[in-house]
Amino acid sequence: MSDTIATLDPDVTVQDNEALDDDYVLTAGFVEKVVDAADDGDGPRLRALLDGLHPADVADLMGFLTSEHRTVVVLGLSPDLLGETLPELDDGIREEVLERLPAGALAEALQELDSDDAAAVVEDLEDDQRERVLSAMPLVDRAAIENSLGYAEDTAGRLMQREVMAAPQFWTVGDTIDHVRAQHEELPELFFDIYVVDPSNKPVGGIPISWLLRAGRDIRLSDLMEPVNVIAVDQDQEEVAYIFEKYHLISAPVVDAAGRLVGQITVDDIVNIIQEENREDILRLAGVSDESRGAGVLGVVRSRIPWLIVNLGTAVFASLVIGQFQTEIETLVALAVLMPVVASIGGNAGTQALTVAVRSLAARELTSANAMRILTREIMVGLTNGVTIAVLMAAIAGVWFGLPKLSLTIGLAVLINLVAASLAGTLIPIILDRLDRDPAVASPVFVTWITDTVGFFSFLGLAGLILL
Amino acid sequence: MSDTIATLDPDVTVQDNEALDDDYVLTAGFVEKVVDAADDGDGPRLRALLDGLHPADVADLMGFLTSEHRTVVVLGLSPDLLGETLPELDDGIREEVLERLPAGALAEALQELDSDDAAAVVEDLEDDQRERVLSAMPLVDRAAIENSLGYAEDTAGRLMQREVMAAPQFWTVGDTIDHVRAQHEELPELFFDIYVVDPSNKPVGGIPISWLLRAGRDIRLSDLMEPVNVIAVDQDQEEVAYIFEKYHLISAPVVDAAGRLVGQITVDDIVNIIQEENREDILRLAGVSDESRGAGVLGVVRSRIPWLIVNLGTAVFASLVIGQFQTEIETLVALAVLMPVVASIGGNAGTQALTVAVRSLAARELTSANAMRILTREIMVGLTNGVTIAVLMAAIAGVWFGLPKLSLTIGLAVLINLVAASLAGTLIPIILDRLDRDPAVASPVFVTWITDTVGFFSFLGLAGLILL
Structure with missing residues (x-):
């Protein structure tokens, strides 16, 4: 608020067409100019480009640059602009930038900030650097920051500013x-x-x-x-x-x-x-742990491979289930052709129920006051969708293989798996939430595990009973 | 702001322990009392329960009730409270409530609201009801609402209030x-x-x-x-x-x-x-179209079945791919046992890349200025994760089946599919965004289609070349 950007002041060129496009996004042309100036080591040109920017746009710019260019840019910022930019940076980029800043420059920049913003920056520093920066600051600013850091992370104490009217x-x-x-x-x-x-x-x-x-x-x-x-x-x-x-x-x-x-x-x-919080939820549901925007290849790999390895485990488990039915598959290879459909539809229906439940829990719209009603509704939805998709799939299998018993088998398996998906997709997040775990983190693993297992087992098991 | 709830005023019982728990969520006990009063047709008791509530809590309460109870509750609200509650309601519930309110009561309630909030309610009315409600309102209020409705939906004109200083x-x-x-x-x-x-x-x-x-x-x-x-x-x-x-x-x-x-x-x-916007994104990525909280079974089915039918199509397509390799599967049934692993891992890696790309596009962190760099990074991530998971899976297959060529086949297929997942997961949302489509809507279909197809085709195809 105190530093809204200059759309109307003729003296300030912040929002001229060079830097931002109509959507308030930095243009590729502007980013290129910054990169050129940084490559040429042209300090004055770099400063001219950066000085008119709003801190939020400087932070955006950093996200578009490579790690090397970020260092050059950050060392070219005035203390004011550096101070106001630091709280705007993505966590990963901020950590990188803080490592490369001299303690004196950082101490000077932090004095420009409110105590809550300054504390948020200082908390990211390594212990020895934190000590150096704090001791380079005036006592009163230092005390305010230390007071703020005395409150636990992610609490109101950290968020608040001490100055009030x-x-x-x-x-x-x-x-x-x-x-x-x-x-x-x-x-x-x-x-x-x-x-x-x-x-x-x-x-x-x-x-x-x-x-x-x-x-x-x-x-x-x-x-x-x-x-x-x-x-x-x-x-x-x-x-x-x-x-x-x-x-x-x-x-x-x-x-x-x-x-x-x-x-x-x-x-x-x-x-x-x-x-x-929204960003975390959406990424966690997709099996991506904390992934910062500026992360390099290894950072991204680290944020994604744990879930892939867990998924490898559940997929191998599903294979073990299939392995129990090798005789059936050898007898009728059509089973192998069709079985992924049952698992895939179940997985998708499970993801739907799961995502709705996780979001309702986050919005506190799913509580003990209506859990039973929601669960009943989901089971009815599973049955309704199950019957519809089962009939469709039975018809497709009928046209393809012309075996009525195969159509009956896959229809029943689809129905069973869609009800299982509704149940698992709704119950698992509710249970995790009751256990004070974040339902967005572990739910997808459990749900796909169940829909894969139920899908293969019900289809191949029913095939043994009905078909063969 | 103008009606923050009464935590400290001893005369107001809004936040007493009966209605809200420590987490500011309505207690099951309170919801039950409301249901009982509604069932008994006990108007005075109902009014006593509702009158102390903040409009946001009345709206919450409505989400916990069945459609019948909602009608009883809404008819028991004072015009003030009804007016302030209407803008807080979920869209689906609001539509239902508006259908059941007499035009006169609604006109009276709307006069309590700012022009932007009143217009947001009126826009949900059917044409004939809208006419009746507007003509029951004073001219000046009516003109303000009609002015607001003159602006296109989802624009600043609809959001703004006309009163300014x-x-x-x-x-x-x-x-x-x-x-x-x-x-x-x-x-x-x-x-x-x-x-x-x-x-x-x-x-x-x-x-x-x-x-x-x-x-x-x-x-x-x-x-x-x-x-x-x-x-x-x-x-x-x-x-x-x-x-x-x-x-x-x-x-x-x-x-x-x-x-x-x-x-x-x-x-x-x-x-x-x-x-x-966040809610829409998270639900769309899971294949759930506009699903309102108060929706009944059929409403939920309608919001989810379209994507399940599309998914049935892509799953059947994947089956057609498998169908091309029936001879290979008959020769070595282990192929049928292992093939879902390749598709599953690919699907998950694709979802990861896709979700990160969709979120980055929404946050305007992925633009033409860095698209190439992000794509290159994703391919490197696909290769790194691919090699890791491929080695793990080859080892597991080796222990299980003891066929080195089978291990080689599945390892290569996993690697190919993870690179395909990175490419598809990143490129498809970028392309949809360039075509001015919402990347969250159609991307998941395309990406799983590609990872299923590439997964089965590469594994079974390579098996034909290497193994048999």
């Missing part, structure tokens, strides 16, 4: 505005709500500042305030994001164990968390 | 505060920035209201303002969300084709859009 109940609107004018050095640069506190500094209400602006100077805060949602300092950030989203909050006061006001969280930090 | 450049801080106090009836209930406009009503800057509060009364707005990001009224909402997220905006002015200020968009609407 608080006022006692008995103040009037006029008192409050006068206080803000006089004390603005100590206040946050931006704030959206005033928190009304009692004598022990506990929040008793909140006032959006547009209400303050609108009210007469004589009105008392206690007559203007509305109830507020308070956030506990040790609350998990995902929980905080849920509260912000559900109740459409712009900012909220953070309190310590005794209920005293210690800071505030604003919605712009929450938007990042929502995106990060 | 604008001021000419030559005003001082004092002029502005006096104006807000005098004119507060016409201003939005909540606002976060003041837009500074030129004589033709074009925004030339913005001022966060905390800056206004902090500045002396004599300071001119032109000295205080900073450049703002303007949003075009016909801009797509996804684009708007991207700009808010990237530049950490709290609100932004909306302008018409001539650049004149016509409204504003605030971040709370954006959070909903971000969540909605």
Whole structure:
């Protein structure tokens, strides 16, 4: 907010056609110019290209560059711009950049930031570098960062900024505005709500500042305030994001164990968390663990191969199931031709049920209040889809092989596997969630394991009973 | 914001332990009480249970109820609460609720809302009901809604509220505060920035209201303002969300084709859009089209069966490929036992590459500036993972069947399929994106089609060449 980019100011060339296209994306031409300047070691040209950019665009640019070019660019940034860019960087790229920055330059850049943003950067540093950077900073900034790092990772304490605008109940609107004018050095640069506190500094209400602006100077805060949602300092950030989203909050006061006001969280930090949680969920469902955008080949391999190895295990298990039916396959090779269909359809139906369940759990739309109803519905869906697809597949097999008993076998197997898929896809994430595990991580393995096994076993087993 | 729930006000029982648990989720016990009251037709008890709830919690409650109970509950809500609940409801549930509400009750409830929220509700109405509801409303409210509906769906025009706080450049801080106090009836209930406009009503800057509060009364707005990001009224909402997220905006002015200020968009609407877009992406990748939370069995079947039928097609295609190799399978039934492994591993690697590519495209991190580099990286990842998994699988096949040539065959097939998976998983979403199609919709079909086909064909084909 404090540094929105310059669309309208004629003196600033941030958004000229060179850097950003109509979609606010850096153009290939601009990225190339930066690369050229970096290759030529042309410092002044590089600085001219970078200086007009918004920190968010510098961070974007870094994602488009190779590791070598990133180092050149980062060393060419002014302390201001470097400081504001650091919190915008992807985790992987930030770690790389931090390793290459001299402690002095980093200390200088961090002083430009709010305590929460500075702490988020410092937490990524190696122990010895952290010590060097902190000791190069003024004591007051250092204390603020260390205080923030005293809270556990991913909690409200880490997210919050310590600067807040608080006022006692008995103040009037006029008192409050006068206080803000006089004390603005100590206040946050931006704030959206005033928190009304009692004598022990506990929040008793909140006032959006547009209400303050609108009210007469004589009105008392206690007559203007509305109830507020308070956030506990040790609350998990995902929980905080849920509260912000559900109740459409712009900012909220953070309190310590005794209920005293210690800071505030604003919605712009929450938007990042929502995106990060969504990104994690979507990648985890696909079997990709933490993969950062700037990762090299080995980083990507590391993020993906664990799940491939687990999948190799479940696939070999499915092969062992098939291995039990080699006689049947030798007798009727059509079984080998058709069996992947049963497993494939089951896997897809399982993924559908699973994804809906994982998303409903994340959105807290699937709870103990409706779990039974959802499960019943999923079983009905499995039966309905199962009958439909079974009839279709039986018809296709009939046209192809002309064996009615083979059609009956594959139809039944498809039906059984689609019901199994519905059950597994819904129950497994619910159970993992009850066990306090992230349902997005392990569910896909279990579900495909079950649909593969049930698919091959039911088809080949039924073939032994019905056909042969 | 204007109606944050009552955690601290002793007079309001919203968040008492009965309704919400520690995670801000409705308890099963509370839902049961509502169901009981609805079953008993006990209006007063129902109203007592509902009246303390935040609209977001009423909307949550609706998601936990059956269709019959929803009707009873909705008819028991006060006009205020009904109005504020309507925009919070899931689309499917809202449509159902709107069908069952009398036009008069609906018209009354809509008058409680901002024009953007009211328009979002009215747009869901059938033509004849829309006419009845609009004609039951005061002219001025009706005009605001019709104006909003004049903009295309999913554009900034639909999202924005028409009420904004604008001021000419030559005003001082004092002029502005006096104006807000005098004119507060016409201003939005909540606002976060003041837009500074030129004589033709074009925004030339913005001022966060905390800056206004902090500045002396004599300071001119032109000295205080900073450049703002303007949003075009016909801009797509996804684009708007991207700009808010990237530049950490709290609100932004909306302008018409001539650049004149016509409204504003605030971040709370954006959070909903971000969540909605993420939800769509995650479900589409799993082959689930628009599935609403309150949908019955048939609604869910409709959202899932199209993809299952397409998947049946690709699976039958894969079977046709296998059918070409029946002689090979009859000669060595171990081929039938092992072949699903090759397809399964390929499918999973393809899903990984695909999901990363779809997400990167959505986040605009994969553009023409780095497409070639990302593709090269993915091929290297496919090769690395391919060699690793191929060696593992060859070893397993060796121990199991003791045929070195079978191990060689399956190893090569795995390697080929993992490279194909990387290529398909990355290229297909890029191509769909260039063709202006949503890469999340069709990509999974294409990718599994390719990995199934390449998997079976390479394994069975190589078996014919190497083994038999």
